[in-house]
Amino acid sequence: MTTLSLITLFVFFACNRTPEKPKLSLSDYSRQAVITKGVIEKLLAETDPKRMHEIAIAVESSRAVNCVTVYEECNLYGQILNKIVSSSQGRLPNAEENVVIYRMLGEMDQAFIKGYEVLAKEWNAYIAATHPDEKK
Secondary structure, eight states: OOHHHHHHHHHHHHHSOOOOOOSSOHHHHHHHHHHHHHHHHHHHHOOOHHHHHHHHHHHHHHTOSOOOOSSSHHHHHHHHHHHHHHHOSSSOOOHHHHHHHHHHHHHHHHHHHHHHHHHHHHHHHHHHHHOTTSOO
16 A cells, blocks of 8 residues: 555544543533532631631542543642642641632633533534434
8 A cells, every 4th residue: 555545534524523532521620620610619618727628638639529631620629739748737828828829720620621521522523423314
């Protein structure tokens, strides 16, 4: 087989490939967003610095919340947990650290919004490819 034939076959199969089923349903992704934000908010509401620190370490090290990345949300979630761990050693986070944590929480919210949009597009492409006769 010539190189041109191989390239033609590759392009044909690449263009006609059915999209893979997305990693999560939209409802599972929304639930993940609520749970991860809830964990962070619960940690930030803790008034005992020792307890806050211990819980943050436990959540961070045990991966108690299963986060499936679609955009950048899980990376931000990990960074927030790490910031809470580092800023709660023997004391509650100070005002400056809280500003950073809440800014990161806002970034995580935006990442979940973008991730939802990406996931919705993946589902639309998957449904269109697997059910071509159905009208939208």
